[in-house]
Amino acid sequence: MTESLAQSLTCIDCGATHALGYRLACEKCSGLLELRYDLGRLARTGPTVLSGTGLWRYAAVLPIADPAHRVSLGEGGTPLLDCPRLARELGVRTLLIKYDGPNPTGTVKDRSSATGVGAALQFGYRATSVVSSGNAGSSIAAYSARAGLRSLIFAYERASAPKLLHMAATTSDLVIYQGVYDDLIGHWDRLADAGLFFDCGASRNAYKHEGKKTIAYEIAEQTSWSPPDVVVAPVAVGETFIATARGFREMREAGWIPRVPTMVAAQAARANAIVRAFRAGTSITPLKIGYTVAEGLAAGDPGRKGDWVLRLLREQAGLAGEAEDDEIVAAQRRLARTEGIWGGPTGVATLAVLERLLRDRALDPDQTICVVVSETGLKTEAEPPSRAGVAFDEASLRTLVEERLGR
Amino acid sequence: MTESLAQSLTCIDCGATHALGYRLACEKCSGLLELRYDLGRLARTGPTVLSGTGLWRYAAVLPIADPAHRVSLGEGGTPLLDCPRLARELGVRTLLIKYDGPNPTGTVKDRSSATGVGAALQFGYRATSVVSSGNAGSSIAAYSARAGLRSLIFAYERASAPKLLHMAATTSDLVIYQGVYDDLIGHWDRLADAGLFFDCGASRNAYKHEGKKTIAYEIAEQTSWSPPDVVVAPVAVGETFIATARGFREMREAGWIPRVPTMVAAQAARANAIVRAFRAGTSITPLKIGYTVAEGLAAGDPGRKGDWVLRLLREQAGLAGEAEDDEIVAAQRRLARTEGIWGGPTGVATLAVLERLLRDRALDPDQTICVVVSETGLKTEAEPPSRAGVAFDEASLRTLVEERLGR
Numbered sequence: 001m002t003e004s005l006a007q008s009l010t011c012i013d014c015g016a017t018h019a020l021g022y023r024l025a026c027e028k029c030s031g032l033l034e035l036r037y038d039l040g041r042l043a044r045t046g047p048t049v050l051s052g053t054g055l056w057r058y059a060a061v062l063p064i065a066d067p068a069h070r071v072s073l074g075e076g077g078t079p080l081l082d083c084p085r086l087a088r089e090l091g092v093r094t095l096l097i098k099y100d101g102p103n104p105t106g107t108v109k110d111r112s113s114a115t116g117v118g119a120a121l122q123f124g125y126r127a128t129s130v131v132s133s134g135n136a137g138s139s140i141a142a143y144s145a146r147a148g149l150r151s152l153i154f155a156y157e158r159a160s161a162p163k164l165l166h167m168a169a170t171t172s173d174l175v176i177y178q179g180v181y182d183d184l185i186g187h188w189d190r191l192a193d194a195g196l197f198f199d200c201g202a203s204r205n206a207y208k209h210e211g212k213k214t215i216a217y218e219i220a221e222q223t224s225w226s227p228p229d230v231v232v233a234p235v236a237v238g239e240t241f242i243a244t245a246r247g248f249r250e251m252r253e254a255g256w257i258p259r260v261p262t263m264v265a266a267q268a269a270r271a272n273a274i275v276r277a278f279r280a281g282t283s284i285t286p287l288k289i290g291y292t293v294a295e296g297l298a299a300g301d302p303g304r305k306g307d308w309v310l311r312l313l314r315e316q317a318g319l320a321g322e323a324e325d326d327e328i329v330a331a332q333r334r335l336a337r338t339e340g341i342w343g344g345p346t347g348v349a350t351l352a353v354l355e356r357l358l359r360d361r362a363l364d365p366d367q368t369i370c371v372v373v374s375e376t377g378l379k380t381e382a383e384p385p386s387r388a389g390v391a392f393d394e395a396s397l398r399t400l401v402e403e404r405l406g407r
Numbered sequence: 408m409t410e411s412l413a414q415s416l417t418c419i420d421c422g423a424t425h426a427l428g429y430r431l432a433c434e435k436c437s438g439l440l441e442l443r444y445d446l447g448r449l450a451r452t453g454p455t456v457l458s459g460t461g462l463w464r465y466a467a468v469l470p471i472a473d474p475a476h477r478v479s480l481g482e483g484g485t486p487l488l489d490c491p492r493l494a495r496e497l498g499v500r501t502l503l504i505k506y507d508g509p510n511p512t513g514t515v516k517d518r519s520s521a522t523g524v525g526a527a528l529q530f531g532y533r534a535t536s537v538v539s540s541g542n543a544g545s546s547i548a549a550y551s552a553r554a555g556l557r558s559l560i561f562a563y564e565r566a567s568a569p570k571l572l573h574m575a576a577t578t579s580d581l582v583i584y585q586g587v588y589d590d591l592i593g594h595w596d597r598l599a600d601a602g603l604f605f606d607c608g609a610s611r612n613a614y615k616h617e618g619k620k621t622i623a624y625e626i627a628e629q630t631s632w633s634p635p636d637v638v639v640a641p642v643a644v645g646e647t648f649i650a651t652a653r654g655f656r657e658m659r660e661a662g663w664i665p666r667v668p669t670m671v672a673a674q675a676a677r678a679n680a681i682v683r684a685f686r687a688g689t690s691i692t693p694l695k696i697g698y699t700v701a702e703g704l705a706a707g708d709p710g711r712k713g714d715w716v717l718r719l720l721r722e723q724a725g726l727a728g729e730a731e732d733d734e735i736v737a738a739q740r741r742l743a744r745t746e747g748i749w750g751g752p753t754g755v756a757t758l759a760v761l762e763r764l765l766r767d768r769a770l771d772p773d774q775t776i777c778v779v780v781s782e783t784g785l786k787t788e789a790e791p792p793s794r795a796g797v798a799f800d801e802a803s804l805r806t807l808v809e810e811r812l813g814r
Contacts, residue, residue: 053460053484054486072486072488073486073488073506073747073748074485074486074488074506074509077460077484078481079461079479079480079481079511081479081480081481085555099480099481099511101511102481102509102510102511103509104486104506104508104509104747104748105749106513106783106785127812129808138749141747142743142747142748142749143747144747145743145744145745145746145747146746146747146748147747148492150812152808152811152812157794157795157796158794159794161791162569162785162787164791164792164794165784165787165789165791165792166749166784166785168791168792169739169740169743169744169749169784170743170744170747170749172744173811173812174792175797175807175811176792176793176794176795176796176797177796177797177798177799178796178797178798179796179798183798184799184804187799187800187801187804188804190801191801191804191805191808194805196805196808196809196812197808197812332576333576336549336552336576336577337552337576337577337579338552339552339553340480340511340548340549340550340551340552340553340577341480341511341549341553342512342545342549342573342576342577376513376785377572377573377576378513378569378573378783378785378786379785380569380572382572384568384571384572384575385571385572385575385581385583386583387564387565387566387571387583388564388583389564389583389584389585389586390582390583390584390585391584391585391586391590392584392591392594393594394594394597394598397591397594397595397598398598398601398603400582401536401559401598401603401604402603404559404580404582405534405557405559405580405603405604
């Protein structure tokens with residue numbers, strides 16, 4: 001089994017270094033913490049330190065020391081799909097979709113659940129909790145069950161039916177909350193501070209956050225360590241975006257890749273606090289938001305991770321963009337029809353944002369562009385087509401087939 | 408790219424050998440055809456002939472010659488999960504779940520769609536078709552879109568909402584049929600014979616069937632070429648079961664594995680034609696069936712593949728078992744709660760059948776048992792929990808958490 005090369009928790013604000021352990025904030029300045037690894041060793045070994053398949057192939061750059069705590073449902077190792085037909089439609093040279101639907105619970109959340117619940121085991125907790133719009137809830141519940149831990153899942157009242165069914169089936173305790181994520185997360189964070197459960201939320205826990213870094217490692221490895229010029233990642237609170245950016249930076253610092261991609265932060269127009277601040281050149285003003293079809297992006301107050309996203313965008317010359325709900329739904333259909341990839345609205349918001357940025361000439365279409373599609377379409381709730389069926393005999397069936405297939 | 412070692416199409420009834428090509432039946436006796444490979448070469452190379460990841464890692468033992476025709480959405484490479492907690496509950500020593508939910512469209516069908524649509528390209532067709540209860544339809548539609556082909560999908564009127572949405576999004580033509588699979592398939596088969604479309608159905612096309620063989624190859628490789636004693640596979644028409652059994656036999660003949668597992672055929676009690684014939688020691692009497700919650704197993708007349716399943720069971724001392732709808736739903740919940748694996752009713756029917764066979768002492772609990780769970784739970788349609796949400800302040804939230812987590 002691969003050794004974890006995690007060395008410390010470092011404050012992203014004051015730079016103070018803390019020993020590894022379950023800490024949700026810097027003890028000096030209350031800033032967010034990030035994990036740091038033995039970069040010298042990573043530089044010396046190169047990718048030969050990787051072994052096995054799926055997420056835990058990257059165990060060296062994940063913070064779970066004991067292999068017995070590396071809980072798994074087979075997450076990671078998702079496809080990076082070259083999409084020439086869609087690229088032509090959008091007028092770009094090369095378009096890659098990092099499709100995270102084929103994860104055990106159908107979303108990118110399984111990456112952070114593996115390390116989040118792994119950390120709960122590592123630090124001896126018996127119960128996890130999360131405030132979720134649906135995807136994180138399903139995933140934390142599933143991984144907690146897999147690890148033999150209790151889970152207390154707070155789910156958004158407007159989560160889709162497949163998400164609610166999924167959470168109800170896998171968790172030991174489901175609580176539906178009124179309002180949106182922002183209305184509950186502050187209270188919940190205080191209980192996490194009190195140690196009532198292990199924090200599997202998106203706002204602070206560096207261990208949980210860390211699993212998503214494997215998106216960057218997989219993209220890099222799948223492109224033979226020559227990553228794309230641009231990576232478009234979704235932003236609600238910012239976990240996926242930050243983790244992906246950090247993964248690329250880490251690989252660059254260890255000399256595994258020659259340069260980091262330009263990162264694009266994609267938000268729903270109905271929950272666009274970071275995009276607004278980025279454009280205005282200001283800090284973030286929290287928004288009072290309602291529903292967006294991209295349920296997983298429905299956060300109006302991204303908190304301190306939002307500030308971190310903004311800092312990364314500014315430091316690394318990134319971009320931020322948004323898409324309206326109707327554009328997101330159109331992108332969902334387009335991706336399904338042209339490439340057979342059925343992503344959920346939360347997942348394809350990135351593609352809708354890319355389409356807008358291309359229309360606005362904010363991106364060079366001759367670059368290699370990678371879009372993270374973070375969610376399967378199977379969690380979509382919408383009116384299905386009519387079930388009014390037709391009874392066929394052989395003659396009527398032949399007539400229909402000839403009509404439809406143009407013979 | 409790995410060379411395909413496919414050599415011929417051989418009749419399973421009369422043994423006649425045909426050159427590779429798009430043939431749906433033996434030209435001598437109208438029997439079903441199966442693909443045969445260069446076993447001598449497989450024996451000499453051993454597993455070193457494998458390369459890459461996912462389904463096409465096994466391209467040597469798949470019948471698609473030109474790498475340009477190896478259509479992919481990232482299928483295969485699904486987890487084989489050791490489930491000690493569930494094993495304890497069921498009283499077996501070792502229980503492995505081969506979980507095929509993390510495929511691009513959420514089911515085992517993606518394996519056969521990759522080779523089926525690949526074969527459509529190989530043989531120059533522009534349109535595919537399938538009669539489906541929902542999973543094959545979504546999958547063939549998705550792979551056809553990915554390959555730039557048209558698809559004409561016939562979908563069961565009682566398919567779940569997530570399946571209908573998925574098919575409608577990915578296919579160029581969706582037709583809902585009245586009745587069950589059996590009512591349409593005979594007519595449709597005649598149109599396939601007439602060449603109106605490429606046959607992506609389960610009843611005859613050896614090329615399409617073949618992709619599912621990779622389940623066996625993956626299970627063998629994931630157990631370091633010492634496969635489990637018993638493999639429980641679902642049977643509607645029999646494609647998954649036959650392909651898995653053939654995969655193990657092929658590896659045995661090539662000397663890759665020391666022995667083949669005992670195969671268990673799992674059916675829904677409401678569509679149990681093969682189980683009845685197996686028990687009675689007779690040939691199959693087609694059944695008039697209604698709805699079963701295991702939608703993908705809703706076939707009362709498995710046709711000639713049913714006979715093939717029966718022959719394999721009798722030749723290789725296999726077993727057949729069935730489960731009622733309520734047992735299937737109970738198995739679905741049990742698997743979700745104990746191991747965090749959310750399978751659909753079609754997918755977990757195998758587990759329900761295993762539970763029954765263990766109760767009946769028809770299986771030795773000291774053996775290593777592998778259950779194929781062929782479908783994600785995200786395609787399940789059921790009443791979601793109430794969305795009546797609660798608004799919290801910090802005090803009421805703390806009270807709830809303390810109550811629920813027993814502090």
